Amino acid sequence: MSKQNEHKLLIFALGGVGEIGKNMYVVEYGDDIVIIDAGLKYPEEDMLGIDIVIPDITYLEENKERIRGIVVTHGHEDHIGALPYVLKRIKAPIFATKLTLGLIESKLKEANLLHQVKRVLIHKKSKIKLGCFTLTFFKTNHSIPDSVGVCIDTPEGRVVHTGDFKFDYTPINDEHADIGRMAEIGEQGVLALLSDSTNAERPGYTRSEKEVGRAIVDQFFKAKGRIIVATFASNIHRIQNVFDAALETNRKVAIVGRHVSEVVRIARELGYLYAPDHLLIDIDEMNRLPAHKVCILSAGSQGEPISALTRMAKSSHKQVDIIPGDTVIFAATPIPGNEKLVSRTIDQLFRAGAHVVYGLEGVHVSGHGSQEELKLMLNLMKPKYFIPIHGEYRMLRQHGKLAEATGVPSGNIFLIENGDIVEFHKGKARLGGKVPAGHVLIDGLGVGDVGNIVLRDRKLLSQDGILIVVVTLSKETGSVISGPDIISRGFVYVRESEELMDEAIQLVMTTLEHCQNVQTHDWSTLKTHIRDALSRFLYEQTRRRPMILPIIMEA
């Protein structure tokens, strides 16, 4: 950062705006940088073969020595999932509440990073000095306990980041949001508010998790056979609702799925999930109980092809098969993009004889506030400037409109893209340039080694397959020693296309002969000729465009 910025406050996102996922926000002043969250995102459908996506942290790597800490607002993957990758590249202490820290530590352990990273426990009275910044926190409601918003006092004024939130006036375990503290922060004056835009398109209020609890109990009372509940592993309030329903209706709970088990273990250990020991049983015990005494808690609420629930539905799960009389409750809604997978799993469950509870039966509510709640937050904070975050572009835009309606002047609302810097100087804000920001794709062990060229090739290969032409030519004369051979994958049924392949080989021969006549030894020109001729021929014959790969061996 150049000298001239030393006395300016900079705020930008490395991930989380213009998208849902990989949240990472940066607040910077002079020599001090504070990071809020470091999340992952699941790949878009055009990111073929990619496992997860994390933010590009080039800027942070280049400014390592100025990073004072990473504050984490809550324990969901889109806020903590990139930590193992980020902490391999930069050194910074982590600040988080108890449950959040527990979930982060489990991640760091798996990545062999636990002992290298300093972790600081925060609670609602914490006041943390990081360079020129003073950080305090306020409790919020969200679909995981111990979620907080962050208030950062900077030399330019106060910045508030809400984290993910809703206002739940009847929360699970009486974990009320700290509205009083929010009001106090607002009364003292907020320069800039960064607020969760996930549900900015939804009118009204988001319902209370307590209502879901009642709906789940109702389903438990109705079910005659076994009950299988699918939900997000990280929705601990929902899991508490399931445990409570099981206790109330005298069922035992067996947990299926490594990730859910791990989250339940951590949350119980830390006191965020109440389940007496006798409630939880393992699968083997379950098989010895009558059906009406059993509840199975499972991952797979998104219809993921390899999840426990999907495998149960297809009868390919090692331990649990769906049997007629089972009730399967989807206590989650499909994330956009997963609708078809979820529908397919529901269909398979029905076919297997289960009664499936899904859709609008009250067994799910969002963890994010709707328009009235977003306006309440704006009313509490009364910010001078507003930056909607955590949302796709149209959500940010709707949130901006809500802010305008509550009195923020439209010129004070910044709809930013990842990397856009909002610069604050002497009480005035403006867009001030860009830092590098983008996707880093993770495929297997590779971090960032799959980029646009590789993805473009995967896309091409997935559409019409590949056709490989191999020929061995004499180094001296250029005459054909062996081949040409043609091998294809993902193009046509080879057995039914012999004629086509024969003609293609003939065409390659003709091309080779022609090139020999003009005495070219330039293999790359020769390859281009072969590729062009074959491409034209195959498109005419099939209207397909497989990738064509001519390989010339010299002997």
Next chain:
Amino acid sequence: MSKQNEHKLLIFALGGVGEIGKNMYVVEYGDDIVIIDAGLKYPEEDMLGIDIVIPDITYLEENKERIRGIVVTHGHEDHIGALPYVLKRIKAPIFATKLTLGLIESKLKEANLLHQVKRVLIHKKSKIKLGCFTLTFFKTNHSIPDSVGVCIDTPEGRVVHTGDFKFDYTPINDEHADIGRMAEIGEQGVLALLSDSTNAERPGYTRSEKEVGRAIVDQFFKAKGRIIVATFASNIHRIQNVFDAALETNRKVAIVGRHVSEVVRIARELGYLYAPDHLLIDIDEMNRLPAHKVCILSAGSQGEPISALTRMAKSSHKQVDIIPGDTVIFAATPIPGNEKLVSRTIDQLFRAGAHVVYGLEGVHVSGHGSQEELKLMLNLMKPKYFIPIHGEYRMLRQHGKLAEATGVPSGNIFLIENGDIVEFHKGKARLGGKVPAGHVLIDGLGVGDVGNIVLRDRKLLSQDGILIVVVTLSKETGSVISGPDIISRGFVYVRESEELMDEAIQLVMTTLEHCQNVQTHDWSTLKTHIRDALSRFLYEQTRRRPMILPIIMEA
């Protein structure tokens, strides 16, 4: 069909149950077969590179001489789209109403089939004898005019197929459904009802298209700049609403997109769409008008990457760019699976400066009846047996429950899969075996030449790419003459992975040497060794599993 079936009535689906799309139903008695509809379906996301999907008509091809006709209920692609393919393989006259026939004829013309196919125009008083069957028709409401249900009197009793329907009591152009005739059919006694299940999961009633008309006019009055309306090309009522709104607000309409233009041309010619000549202008004329005088009607309501609207949003359309002040109205909802594409297009439109009207603003209603309407149909028809059709499995199931609630005994409800035969004999129905049924995939010019192996390869290729190992070996000695060379596509960035590739080549060399020592000239064993060694090595190094293709050339 064997002798014993000669005096039984058979009903089955070749497409349309357990799925949305490729509707094709068959009614058969003795020597007579009648087909209802011949639709296409768009590929599922795992059908990589596939353009469209049509039903497997093996059974029809094997029983060609018994086919008496194809009745088409309405002109949507999922009911007429497979006709050009089907009519290349079987010969049968087509029976359809005026608009439906118009749309079919446009398709047949394109496929050079128009003069080979006999077409018979039907209207609401038509009574058609096809072998032992007598067919009559009843008008329904749907999102395209001239939709009908079919009543087939058979020696075993009356079969009714509803086609796609809703009950719209205030339809566009006063095209009321023929409820009186439906009641009459029901009073006379219905053996089996086949009814549209698309919205069987939705409680209540589907709203009237007339309400959409009012909502669209409201948006037209509000808009200050140009208006762009995206809808389904085939939703002629919706297009009428747009034309009416343009007339009322003094705008001209320019149509963008070949398919929409063609549908509008046919519907206007046949009198199903009212638009005075002065209303419609071309794009060049549009550019000469002030923004508030312009409405653009466009395809692309599903966010299809190559559609006109998506290209406009990305500024890659040849004739129309989105400009700030434009209002874009999505007068359609995303088809399940398209949600993300649509959201992305909306985001791009917002970014380009447009005001976008989407989601719950009343500018779209479904063309299919909700639960109360489905129950009304059941009450009108009072069938003895019920076969829910046109829906995914859970929709059929919900529809079955509705039928049960209206009084059809649960044992008389058949939830069938494509190919399942429901057999009627002396007033009793039972499941009676199967005919071949499935997907035929169309990729370019190929019909059915892409199957599971090709798709599996495309899937593999799309995940981690391909790695090709080529080596030329001496025919006599088996020693290496040239290579091994390794070429990869869609696997890793080659430039950043030189070391990995060098190690891989070393590994192939070692494997070759080892095999030479044991004097094997069995290339297929050698290939297996290379593949296994490389696969293990690459997985250890990258956690990826590219397709590995060893090629051995002999010289």
